[in-house]
Amino acid sequence: MDKNAKIYVAGHRGMVGSAIVRQLQSRGYTNIVVRTSKELDLRRQDAVERFFAEEKPEYVFLAAAKVGGIIANNRHPADFMYDNMILEMNVIHAAYENGVKKLLFLGSSCIYPRLAPQPMPESCLLTSSLEQTNEAYALAKISGLKYCEYLNRQYGTDYISVMPTNLYGINDNYHPEHSHVLPALIRRFHEAKESGATEVVCWGTGSPKREFLYADDLADACVYLMENYSAEDLGNETVNLGSGKEITIKELSELVAKTIGYTGTIRWDAEKPDGTPRKLLDVSKLERLGWRYKTELSEGIRMAYDDFLHGESRAER
Numbered sequence: 100m101d102k103n104a105k106i107y108v109a110g111h112r113g114m115v116g117s118a119i120v121r122q123l124q125s126r127g128y129t130n131i132v133v134r135t136s137k138e139l140d141l142r143r144q145d146a147v148e149r150f151f152a153e154e155k156p157e158y159v160f161l162a163a164a165k166v167g168g169i170i171a172n173n174r175h176p177a178d179f180m181y182d183n184m185i186l187e188m189n190v191i192h193a194a195y196e197n198g199v200k201k202l203l204f205l206g207s208s209c210i211y212p213r214l215a216p217q218p219m220p221e222s223c224l225l226t227s228s229l230e231q232t233n234e235a236y237a238l239a240k241i242s243g244l245k246y247c248e249y250l251n252r253q254y255g256t257d258y259i260s261v262m263p264t265n266l267y268g269i270n271d272n273y274h275p276e277h278s279h280v281l282p283a284l285i286r287r288f289h290e291a292k293e294s295g296a297t298e299v300v301c302w303g304t305g306s307p308k309r310e311f312l313y314a315d316d317l318a319d320a321c322v323y324l325m326e327n328y329s330a331e332d333l334g335n336e337t338v339n340l341g342s343g344k345e346i347t348i349k350e351l352s353e354l355v356a357k358t359i360g361y362t363g364t365i366r367w368d369a370e371k372p373d374g375t376p377r378k379l380l381d382v383s384k385l386e387r388l389g390w391r392y393k394t395e396l397s398e399g400i401r402m403a404y405d406d407f408l409h410g411e412s413r414a415e416r
C-alpha cells in the first residue's frame with residue numbers, strides 16, 4: 100500500500116476500527132477515509148454503492164460490525180445475523196464492483212465449531228456444529244469470509260480475512276449486560292471498589308477458558324498482513340489472529356480484581372451461560388507469516404482500565 104493510497108476503514112468509531120486508524124496513522128498513511136454510521140448506514144445497499152462510486156477507495160478494512168458479549172448475542176440473534184450479514188455483503192460487493200485493490204475482512208474465532216480441537220486450526224471451519232449462544236453472529240461472519248474467498252476464486256480479487264480471538268482495549272463497550280467479559284469485569288470491579296461492596300457477582304461457572312488479544316496488537320497484525328500478503332499467499336483461506344494463550348474466566352476475574360484493587364469476594368452465578376468451554380486459536384499460520392502478539396494480558400488490562408477511567412469511551416457510559 101502506498102502511503103498516500105486511499106484507504107477506507109469501515110467501523111472507525113469502534114474498538115477495532117479506531118485501533119486500525121491509529122495503526123495506519125502511526126505508519127504514515129495519510130489518506131484515510133471514514134464515515135460515521137449516521138453519515139453512512141452500511142445496511143443500506145444504495146447508500147453503500149453511492150459511497151464507493153464517489154470515493155473510489157483503493158483499500159478497505161472492514162471492521163464495522165454489530166458486536167456484543169454472550170448475553171447480547173444470545174438474546175438478539177435475528178439482529179446479529181441481519182445487521183452483520185447485510186453490511187458485509189453490501190461493503191464487500193461494492194468493493195468488488197468498484198475495483199478495490201485489496202480488502203481485509205474481520206471475523207471472529209466463534210466461527211469455529213463449539214467442540215473444535217484445541218487449539219483450533221483454520222482448517223476446522225465447518226466441520227461440526229457451532230456454539231448456540233452466538234450461532235447467528237458466527238453464521239454472518241462465516242458468510243463474509245466465504246464471500247471473500249468466492250470473489251477471489253471467481254473474479255481474481257485480493258480479499259483477505261482474519262479471525263481474531265476475544266479482543267479488548269481502548270474504546271471498548273462497557274455496557275453492564277451487553278459487553279464482553281473483560282470490559283464487564285473492569286466496570287463491575289471498579290464500581291464495587293468505589294462503593295465499598297464486599298461481593299461481586301460474575302457470570303457462569305468461571306471454568307470456561309478464553310484467549311485475549313489487545314486491540315492495538317490486532318490492528319498491527321491487520322496492517323502487517325495487508326502490507327505483506329495477498330489472498331493467494333494465504334492459500335485463499337483465513338488467518339487466525341490471537342496470542343495462543345488461554346486463561347480461565349475465574350483467573351481472569353482475579354487478575355482484573357487485582358489490577359483494579361478490589362479486595363472483596365467473587366461469587367459465580369451459574370444461571371448465566373458459560374458459552375463454549377474453550378476457544379483457543381491455533382496461531383501457527385500467523386507465526387509462520389512473521390507476526391506475534393506484543394501486549395501481555397496483565398499490561399493490556401492496565402491500559403484498558405486507564406482508558407475506562409480517562410478515555411473517550413467514558414463519555415458514552
Ligand code: GFB
Nearest residue numbers: 168169172209233278279280283301302303307372373374
Ligand atoms: O466475553 P463473553 O461475553 O464472550 O463471555 P464469549 C466470556 C465468558 O465470560 C463466558 C463469562 O463464559 C461468560 O459466562 N462472564 C463472566 C461474563 N462474567 C461475565 C460478564 O459480566 N459479562 C460477560 N459478557 N461475560 C462472545 C460471542 O462469546 O465472544 C461473540 O458471543 C464473539 O459472538 C465474542 O465471538 C468474541 O467468548 O462467550
